[in-house]
Structure formats: C-alpha cells, structure tokens
Amino acid sequence: MNTRERILRAAGECFAESGFDGASTRQIAERSGVNKALIHYHFKTKEELFFGVFDDYYRRLIGALVDSLELEGTFEQRFAALIDSYVAFLAANRDLGCVIQWEASGGKNIERVVAQMVPLFQRGIELIEERHPLTKEGDLAASQLLLSFYGMIVTYFVHTPLFERLLGIDPLSDDALQRRKTHLRRMLSITLQQLELRPPEPRAPSPSGTEEEPNR
Amino acid sequence: MNTRERILRAAGECFAESGFDGASTRQIAERSGVNKALIHYHFKTKEELFFGVFDDYYRRLIGALVDSLELEGTFEQRFAALIDSYVAFLAANRDLGCVIQWEASGGKNIERVVAQMVPLFQRGIELIEERHPLTKEGDLAASQLLLSFYGMIVTYFVHTPLFERLLGIDPLSDDALQRRKTHLRRMLSITLQQLELRPPEPRAPSPSGTEEEPNR
DNA sequence: CGAAGATTTAGGCGATCGGTTAAGGCGATC
DNA sequence: GATCGCCTTAACCGATCGCCTAAATCTTCG
Structure with a gap:
C-alpha cells in the first residue's frame, strides 16, 4: 500500500x-x-485530504449501488438487492458512513454530500413512483419511504457502538448482519404489500381534495 | 435567561x-x-460543560417520553404517541439530537449515552414482546423493530440539512413534520398489522420451537 | 456603611493546531 | 559520475486551543 x-x-x-x-x-x-x-x-491542505476521503467513499458506494440496480428481477427483488448492497457496503466501510453522517447533519461540506446524494435519491423516487403510482402522494409517498429505509439502514451502522452495548452482541457480525438484512427485507415486503391495495382507511378529512394527476 | x-x-x-x-x-x-x-x-472544564448539555438533554427527553408512555389507549395508540413525542422533541431540539448522534457513533462519551439509552430500549422491547409474543424472535423481532423506528425518526432530524436540499422544502416546517408523523404512524400500523397474523411465509426451518408463555 | 461572598473581567500560560521551509535520500536517465 | 524529478524528513511559523490568575465589579446582609 x-x-x-x-x-x-x-x-x-x-x-x-x-x-x-x-x-x-x-x-x-x-x-x-x-x-x-x-x-x-x-x-x-487538510480540507483537500478530507475531499479525497469523501470522493473515494462516494465513488465506491455509487459503484456498488449501481451494480445492484442493474440486476434483473421483480421490483421487490431489485429493491431488496439495493438494500443488501447498501448494508454490505456500510458493514465494510462503517468509518466512512460516519463521515457522511457528520457532514449531512450540518458540516461545512454539506454541499458536497448534497451533490452526490440528490441524484441517487431522485432516481430512487422515480423508480418507486413509476412502479407504484400510489406513492406519488399520501402517507406512503416515495420520498417518505426512501427516507425511512435510508434511516433504518444507516442508523444501524452509525450507532453500532450504542447497539452493541444495547443488544449484547456485535452488530457487525455475520449473524447479526444477516438478521438485519432479513428484517429489512420483511419491512420492504410488508410495505410494498400495502402499495398493491387501495389505501385501506382514508381517515384524511379532506373531502374536497380529490384532484388526480394521471401522468403529468 | x-x-x-x-x-x-x-x-x-x-x-x-x-x-x-x-x-x-x-x-x-x-x-x-x-x-x-x-x-x-x-x-x-469543557468536558463538564459537555456533560451539562448532555444530561440536560436526556433529562428533558426522558421526561417527554415517559409522559407519553403513561397515556391510556390501545398498544398502537400508545406506541404512536411515543413516536409523536420523540418527533416533537427532536423537532424542537435538533441540535441536541446531533450531539447524541456524534457520541453514539463512537464518541469518547459513549458510556454516558449507553447508560441513558439502554433502560429506555429495554423497556420498549419488554412492552412490545409483552403485547406481541411473535416479536420474541424472527424477522420482526422487537429489537429490530425498535432499531428501525428509532432510525426512521432520528435520521430525519439529524440529516435535516441534507433532506432540505433533497426535497426542496423545510423538513422542520409544521406541514413537513405532520406528513412525517403521518407516515411513521402508517408504517407502525402496517407493521403491527403483520403481528396480528401468523407469519405468512414460515421460511424459518425451526419446526420444534413452538413454546408459548401466555402471560408470565 | 462596610465586610463577605458571588460573579465577571482582561490578560496571559504552555500546548497543540494547520501549514511552510530548506535540506536531504533515491532511483532513472544521460 | 552528474543531473534531474519525485518522495521524505526535521525544524519551525503564527494562530488558536483549553485553562488559569489576579483584580474588578456586583450582591447580600449585619
């Protein structure tokens, strides 16, 4: 090296x-x-060293995610593969996940995070809305879903030291990682299952707001 | 002041x-x-100042969460109230949420975070397992569920600067917060809905483990 | 008032910070 | 062997760090 x-x-x-x-x-x-x-x-400078770490991280992350996006299969299979890729990448690069966390939470290099993340997120939102038109609005909007699964994944790795003492096991062990992946797949499964149905309980008290935009 | x-x-x-x-x-x-x-x-010292910030934060957070735990209602209503409390607290104290994030991710004061969080989490796990025995194991284990909802909540606030540029709106505005709360309630609803059923796809190859403890 | 204690201030301490400088190794080329 | 360019080193710079000291100011109360 x-x-x-x-x-x-x-x-x-x-x-x-x-x-x-x-x-x-x-x-x-x-x-x-x-x-x-x-x-x-x-x-x-120290700042350019940071950019070196940062750009190297995103180059490898995006490479891993794009690879998984090109897989064949159903929507759920592809989404599950995306989750697995993210989990595997963070498990092997926890340090760098923490760096992003620092910056995304308000660091002075937030623009550099934004420039990398926005295209990824918007592509994800497009994919979800394209397959599940119900996610264009409502309480299962594509953006909310992405934020939720993003949070479920990254928090597990950023808070690893906390969860280790919490659960009494090593959250990065093969066994624990497998269980986390299985859980995330199940959460994905029951979420997508909801999207195949009409909204079950339209409690929203907005009687007039029934506008629909078919394709725009 | x-x-x-x-x-x-x-x-x-x-x-x-x-x-x-x-x-x-x-x-x-x-x-x-x-x-x-x-x-x-x-x-x-600077360290004791940090502890002052830290302890003040947890004193108020735990106060808010305990208040919501004492509310009447169904399990889902009480869990939803807990989520709402956490969301409202972080919305009003985002700075302090970031501080915890820094420490939980491996700061030198991790023990102080652990001492405050472990009892909270274990009480949460007890409550879930008590009401839904299915969460004692499997891919919807209580610990996994808590980690997931914890992640869905805290990431929204810690990554607020990122999500602001991502969504083009202020994630801390009343409107955005209400939508996030609604989404989280829906995620809770469809998750608990699964727990009312027998596991739909018993892929787990453990045919012998059918022990039951009614009330304990 | 005046003594006593709590609070606030300016200034400075040694240590460490990011960054620079000038002087070496050291292998390749002629 | 001489020369050149790339890599590495020790020593040092001004700025800032956490923290301290001594004196000034404010508050309280006999």
Missing part, C-alpha cells in the same frame, strides 16, 4: 472518530505511520 | 455543529455573549 492510500485510510478513521475539526493532521500522520509533512505534500 | 443557561444553549449549538473537539470555548463564549473565563467558572 503506497503512502497516499495509507494516509487516506488513516484519515477516514480519524475523521469518523472525531469529525473534521477534531481530527488532527498529526494524529492522521501517526496512525498511518508517515511523516506529518507528507500529508501536505500529497494533499495540499 | 441567566449566564449558565445561555452558555448551555450556545454550547449545544456549537457541539452539534462541530463536535466536541471542533467546538471551542471561545466560540461558545462569543455566541452566548459572555466572557470566555465564565465558562470555566460555571463549568470547571
């Missing part, structure tokens, strides 16, 4: 543990076993 | 934005409009 990769790897760990401000270049240098000045040689 | 409270409020904002290491006492002093040395007068 060359110097640049060793720095990137150590930087990912440090940024995940302490955030951008909290991680110091000296700490990153020490963990990667290189001289401190080498960080500023390979990456001009 | 006295000095101590102003410091606590500003500290919560700074810790949420930059993490424990990234937030500086000078920044906190400036934002709260007090002299820098006053922070070390009212709170001996």
Whole structure:
C-alpha cells in the first residue's frame, strides 16, 4: 500500500472518530505511520485530504449501488438487492458512513454530500413512483419511504457502538448482519404489500381534495 | 435567561455543529455573549460543560417520553404517541439530537449515552414482546423493530440539512413534520398489522420451537 | 456603611493546531 | 559520475486551543 492510500485510510478513521475539526493532521500522520509533512505534500491542505476521503467513499458506494440496480428481477427483488448492497457496503466501510453522517447533519461540506446524494435519491423516487403510482402522494409517498429505509439502514451502522452495548452482541457480525438484512427485507415486503391495495382507511378529512394527476 | 443557561444553549449549538473537539470555548463564549473565563467558572472544564448539555438533554427527553408512555389507549395508540413525542422533541431540539448522534457513533462519551439509552430500549422491547409474543424472535423481532423506528425518526432530524436540499422544502416546517408523523404512524400500523397474523411465509426451518408463555 | 461572598473581567500560560521551509535520500536517465 | 524529478524528513511559523490568575465589579446582609 503506497503512502497516499495509507494516509487516506488513516484519515477516514480519524475523521469518523472525531469529525473534521477534531481530527488532527498529526494524529492522521501517526496512525498511518508517515511523516506529518507528507500529508501536505500529497494533499495540499487538510480540507483537500478530507475531499479525497469523501470522493473515494462516494465513488465506491455509487459503484456498488449501481451494480445492484442493474440486476434483473421483480421490483421487490431489485429493491431488496439495493438494500443488501447498501448494508454490505456500510458493514465494510462503517468509518466512512460516519463521515457522511457528520457532514449531512450540518458540516461545512454539506454541499458536497448534497451533490452526490440528490441524484441517487431522485432516481430512487422515480423508480418507486413509476412502479407504484400510489406513492406519488399520501402517507406512503416515495420520498417518505426512501427516507425511512435510508434511516433504518444507516442508523444501524452509525450507532453500532450504542447497539452493541444495547443488544449484547456485535452488530457487525455475520449473524447479526444477516438478521438485519432479513428484517429489512420483511419491512420492504410488508410495505410494498400495502402499495398493491387501495389505501385501506382514508381517515384524511379532506373531502374536497380529490384532484388526480394521471401522468403529468 | 441567566449566564449558565445561555452558555448551555450556545454550547449545544456549537457541539452539534462541530463536535466536541471542533467546538471551542471561545466560540461558545462569543455566541452566548459572555466572557470566555465564565465558562470555566460555571463549568470547571469543557468536558463538564459537555456533560451539562448532555444530561440536560436526556433529562428533558426522558421526561417527554415517559409522559407519553403513561397515556391510556390501545398498544398502537400508545406506541404512536411515543413516536409523536420523540418527533416533537427532536423537532424542537435538533441540535441536541446531533450531539447524541456524534457520541453514539463512537464518541469518547459513549458510556454516558449507553447508560441513558439502554433502560429506555429495554423497556420498549419488554412492552412490545409483552403485547406481541411473535416479536420474541424472527424477522420482526422487537429489537429490530425498535432499531428501525428509532432510525426512521432520528435520521430525519439529524440529516435535516441534507433532506432540505433533497426535497426542496423545510423538513422542520409544521406541514413537513405532520406528513412525517403521518407516515411513521402508517408504517407502525402496517407493521403491527403483520403481528396480528401468523407469519405468512414460515421460511424459518425451526419446526420444534413452538413454546408459548401466555402471560408470565 | 462596610465586610463577605458571588460573579465577571482582561490578560496571559504552555500546548497543540494547520501549514511552510530548506535540506536531504533515491532511483532513472544521460 | 552528474543531473534531474519525485518522495521524505526535521525544524519551525503564527494562530488558536483549553485553562488559569489576579483584580474588578456586583450582591447580600449585619
């Protein structure tokens, strides 16, 4: 492993543990076993080092997700494959998942997260609405569903240290990961099952609002 | 508002934005409009200031959740009330939600998070298993369900800056919050609906495990 | 009032921060 | 062997960090 990769790897760990401000270049240098000045040689500034970690992460994440999107099968099978890919990727790159969490929650590099995530999310919303027109509005709107499954997945990995003490097991063990995947597939299954039906209990007290936009 | 409270409020904002290491006492002093040395007068160290923010947060959160747990009604109504309480609390205290996120993801104060969260989660698991024996194992285990709803809720608020650009609306507006609550209630409804049935597809190859404990 | 205690202030401490500098190794090319 | 370009090193810079000290100000009460 060359110097640049060793720095990137150590930087990912440090940024995940302490955030951008909290991680110091000296700490990153020490963990990667290189001289401190080498960080500023390979990456001009600490910020560009962060971008290096960040872009490398999204390059690999998007690669993994796109691969799973191209699989054949029913909608549910493809969506389940997407979930599995995300889970597998985060299980192998938890540090980087934490970095995104830091930035998405209001870091100064939020625009860089947005630029990567927005196309992914909008493609997901299109896919869902295309297959299930009921998700264009209502309490199972595609955007709400995506946010929910996104939250179910990432929280499991970001909060791993908490859940480890909570459940008394290692949430990243093969066994626990398999159970989490099975649960998520089941949640997907019962959600899609609802979308095959008309809304069962139209409690919404909006008698006039019955406008419909067929395809727009 | 006295000095101590102003410091606590500003500290919560700074810790949420930059993490424990990234937030500086000078920044906190400036934002709260007090002299820098006053922070070390009212709170001996930066760490104790953090604990002050942290404990104050959990004191109020647990108070809000316990209140909702004492409401009358069906299991679904009480669970929905719990979700609503959590959503309302995070909507009003997003900063502090981010602080917990930082620590739960591996901060140095993880033990303090664990001490507060474990009793809450275990009480939740007990309540679910007591009402729905099916959740004692399988792909809708109570722990998995709690983790999922926890993730659906907290991610919405921690990732608010991301979702704001994603959806083109303010996720903390009354309208958006109401829609999120409605969605979460619907997700709860269709999940509990599954628990009223025998597992529809008993793929689990455990034919012997049919023990039942009626009330215990 | 005046003593006593609580609160607030300016200023400075050593340590660490991100980043720079100038001087080496070191292999490839001529 | 000399030269060049890439990589690495120790030493150092000004700025900022958490924290402390001593004096000033405010509050309380006999």
